[in-house]
Amino acid sequence: MVKQMNYFRILTAIFFTLFLFALSGGAQESTSGNTNSSPSTDDSNINYNFHKVPSGDNLKVFHDAVIGNIVNNKGIQDFYSIPAVETQWLATILASETKWHEQMQKLEQDYRKAFQERAQLKSGQNDRAIRIENYATAIAKIENEIAEIQRQIVQINVDQQVYINGLRETPVTSLVAIKTLYTPDLMSSKKKLDVLNSSIFKSMEKPVLAHISAAYGNSMNIPFQAGHIRVTYLYPENITHFDSQANEYVYLFLRVEAYPFSSGRSKAEIADSRSASVNVLADIEQIENYLKTENVGDKRLLDWLKKESNYQNFNNGHLINKIQGNLSDFKIFSNGLKQSISELTSNAQNLGAKRDSLIGSGEEERIESEYKRTKDLYHQFYRNRKVLTYEKYTLENDVMFSLFLIEGDAAKNNGSTKQKQMIDSNIADNIPISGRPLKDIFADILITANQKSKLDLQNYRERIYRSNDEQTQLIQGELAWEVKNEEFSILKLTRGNVGSRSHFVVHLAKRSELVSKPGFPSPKNGICRYTLLFKRGSNVMRNSSKSNLNDLVKCLRKFPQQIIQITGHSDPLKPDFGEGSKFSNVTLGLKRAEKTMATLVKLDFNKGRFVVISKGGKEPVAKGKKEQNAGKDRRVEVLSKPNFESF
Numbered sequence: 202m203v204k205q206m207n208y209f210r211i212l213t214a215i216f217f218t219l220f221l222f223a224l225s226g227g228a229q230e231s232t233s234g235n236t237n238s239s240p241s242t243d244d245s246n247i248n249y250n251f252h253k254v255p256s257g258d259n260l261k262v263f264h265d266a267v268i269g270n271i272v273n274n275k276g277i278q279d280f281y282s283i284p285a286v287e288t289q290w291l292a293t294i295l296a297s298e299t300k301w302h303e304q305m306q307k308l309e310q311d312y313r314k315a316f317q318e319r320a321q322l323k324s325g326q327n328d329r330a331i332r333i334e335n336y337a338t339a340i341a342k343i344e345n346e347i348a349e350i351q352r353q354i355v356q357i358n359v360d361q362q363v364y365i366n367g368l369r370e371t372p373v374t375s376l377v378a379i380k381t382l383y384t385p386d387l388m389s390s391k392k393k394l395d396v397l398n399s400s401i402f403k404s405m406e407k408p409v410l411a412h413i414s415a416a417y418g419n420s421m422n423i424p425f426q427a428g429h430i431r432v433t434y435l436y437p438e439n440i441t442h443f444d445s446q447a448n449e450y451v452y453l454f455l456r457v458e459a460y461p462f463s464s465g466r467s468k469a470e471i472a473d474s475r476s477a478s479v480n481v482l483a484d485i486e487q488i489e490n491y492l493k494t495e496n497v498g499d500k501r502l503l504d505w506l507k508k509e510s511n512y513q514n515f516n517n518g519h520l521i522n523k524i525q526g527n528l529s530d531f532k533i534f535s536n537g538l539k540q541s542i543s544e545l546t547s548n549a550q551n552l553g554a555k556r557d558s559l560i561g562s563g564e565e566e567r568i569e570s571e572y573k574r575t576k577d578l579y580h581q582f583y584r585n586r587k588v589l590t591y592e593k594y595t596l597e598n599d600v601m602f603s604l605f606l607i608e609g610d611a612a613k614n615n616g617s618t619k620q621k622q623m624i625d626s627n628i629a630d631n632i633p634i635s636g637r638p639l640k641d642i643f644a645d646i647l648i649t650a651n652q653k654s655k656l657d658l659q660n661y662r663e664r665i666y667r668s669n670d671e672q673t674q675l676i677q678g679e680l681a682w683e684v685k686n687e688e689f690s691i692l693k694l695t696r697g698n699v700g701s702r703s704h705f706v707v708h709l710a711k712r713s714e715l716v717s718k719p720g721f722p723s724p725k726n727g728i729c730r731y732t733l734l735f736k737r738g739s740n741v742m743r744n745s746s747k748s749n750l751n752d753l754v755k756c757l758r759k760f761p762q763q764i765i766q767i768t769g770h771s772d773p774l775k776p777d778f779g780e781g782s783k784f785s786n787v788t789l790g791l792k793r794a795e796k797t798m799a800t801l802v803k804l805d806f807n808k809g810r811f812v813v814i815s816k817g818g819k820e821p822v823a824k825g826k827k828e829q830n831a832g833k834d835r836r837v838e839v840l841s842k843p844n845f846e847s848f
Contacts, residue, residue: 280697336556372458678721769794773818790815
C-alpha cells in the first residue's frame with residue numbers, strides 16, 4: 202500500500218511539472234499565435250516597412266522599428282513558421298539580381314555594338330569612300346545576277362511555249378454515241394468513217410470538245426484552244442431501232458480523238474442537214490443508262506463499250522498527269538527564279554539604302570550619336586546600384602550567431618547566381634536579458650548587429666568596359682563599390698525555446714545603395730617606329746608605303762597615351778638628281794611630315810599627340826649616287842615611345 206502511495210505521488214509530481222511546462226509553452230504559443238497574422242501570399246498585399254540606418258545615433262530607429270513590427274503583428278511571430286513576407290523577400294532578391302544583370306548585359310551589348318560600328322567607320326580600311334565603293338560593287342554584282350536569272354526565266358518561258366506548241370497533235374480520246382435516221386450511205390462499210398468525218402462532223406465536234414474541256418480543262422495550267430476532232434474507230438456492227446412511227450434509227454458508237462491544243466476547228470467537206478443526236482459517254486454508268494434508255498444493244502456491245510471506256514480513261518489520265526507534271530515543272534522553275542530575283546532585289550535595295558546613307562546623309566553623325574547614347578546609358582546604369590540582402594540573427598542567452606545570406610548575385614567573374622557567407626560572432630556579449638522587455642532585447646540585437654555586420658562588397662564586383670582615348674578598342678575594368686546608404690525592414694521577430702535555452706530571432710530585409718568606382722588598368726606602353734617613302738619633290742606617299750602606314754596605325758592605336766614624333770626628310774643636294782636647295786629641302790621635309798600628320802588625324806588620332814619636325818637632307822641613309830638609292834632618303838620617320846626625354 203505504501204509503495205502504491207509513493208508511486209502515485211511520483212506520477213502526480215510529474216503531471217504537475219508537465220502541466221506547468223505546458224502552461225508556459227502554451228502561453229508563449231498563444232502570444233505568438235495572436236501576433237502571427239501572416240500577410241497574404243498574394244504579392245500585391247505584401248508591404249515592407251523600410252527604415253533608413255543613420256550614421257550616428259540609431260537607438261531610436263531600431264527601437265521604433267521593433268515596436269512597429271510588434272504592433273503590426275499584434276505581438277511577436279511564431280517561432281516555427283516562416284512568414285509569407287520572408288519567402289517573398291527571398292524571391293524578390295533573386296528576381297532583382299537577375300533583372301539587374303539582364304539589364305546590364307543588354308546595355309553592354311548595345312554599347313559594344315555601337316562602339317564596333319563607330320570603330321569600323323573610323324578605320325582606314327572601312328572609311329566612307331571605301332564602304333560606298335564596296336556597296337556599289339556588291340549592288341552591281343547583284344544586278345548582274347538578276348539579269349542572268351531574268352534571261353533564264355525568258356528561256357524557261359520559251360521552252361514552255363515550245364512544249365505547248367508540241368501538244369497540238371496530242372489527242373484526248375472520248376467515247377461518243379450518235380443516233381441518226383437510217384440512210385444508205387451510213388450502211389456502206391467502206392465509206393463509213395469518211396462519211397462520219399465529213400457529213401456528221403459538225404454535230405459531233407462541239408459537244409466532244411466541250412466535254413474534254415469540262416473534264417480536264419480546270420486541272421490544266423494552260424487553257425484549251427479551239428481544237429478539232431477526228432473519228433478513229435467505229436463499232437463494226439450496225440445497231441438499228443424502229444420507233445412507234447416506224448422510223449428506223451441507226452446507233453453509231455465511236456472512238457473520237459479530240460485535239461484541244463490545236464488552234465482551229467476542222468471543216469467538214471459537206472454540210473450535213475440530217476438530225477443527229479450526240480452523246481459523250483464519260484463512264485460506265487452513263488453507258489449503261491444510255492443503252493437502257495434507248496433500249497438498244499446487247500451484252501457484247503456493253504462489254505466493248507466498258508472496255509473502251511476503261512482504256513480511254515486510263516490513257517487520258519496518264520496523258521493529263523504527264524502534261525500537268527511538265528507544266529508544273531516549268532512553273533516551279535520559273536517561280537523559284539522569280540523568288541530569287543525578289544530576294545536579290547531586296548538585298549540590292551538594302552545595300553543601296555546603306556550606300557545612300559553614307560553619301561552626305563549624316564551617317565557619321567548618327568553613328569557618333571548612337572555611340573554616345575549607348576555609352577552614357579551603360580555608364581549611368583552601373584554608377585548606382587541597389588542590392589537586396591537577407592540577414593538572420595539569433596541570440597541564445599549571451600551569444601548571438603549572425604547569418605548573412607546573399608541571394609542572386611550573378612557576378613560575371615565566377616558565374617555564380619547564389620553566394621552564402623556565414624559569420625560567427627559574439628556581438629551580443631553585453632546584452633542583459635533577465636527582466637528586460639522583449640522590445641529592448643530585439644532593439645539591442647539590431648544595434649549590436651549593425652555595429653558589427655558589413656556588406657561584403659567583393660561579392661558584387663562586375664566586369665565593365667570603356668573606350669580608350671583613340672576610340673578604337675574597348676578596355677576592361679572592374680567596379681569597386683562603396684555603400685552610400687542602407688535600409689532595413691523586419692521580416693520576423695520571435696522568441697522560442699530549444700531544449701533548455703531561449704532563442705531570440707530577428708530576420709531582416711536589407712536594401713543597400715552602392716556607388717561605383719570603376720577601376721581600369723593603366724595604359725600600355727610600347728615603341729612604334731616606321732618609315733614612309735615619298736615621291737621625288739612631292740609630299741605624296743609612294744604606293745609601296747601604304748602597307749607600312751596601315752601597320753603604323755595599328756601600332757599607334759595600342760598606346761593611346763604616347764606622343765607621336767613625325768620627322769620629315771629629303772635627299773641631300775646632288776648635282777644630277779637632287780630635290781633642291783638646303784632651304785627648300787627643309788620645307789619639303791616639313792610638308793611631308795605635316796601631310797603624314799593630317800592623314801593620321803583623319804583616322805581619328807588626337808592632334809595634341811603629334812610633334813612635327815623636319816631635318817631636310819641633313820640625315821641621309823642612302824649610299825651611292827644612283828637615283829634608286831636616293832629614293833630611300835625621301836622619307837618620313839614616325840616614332841612613338843613612352844618617354845622621349847629618357848629614350
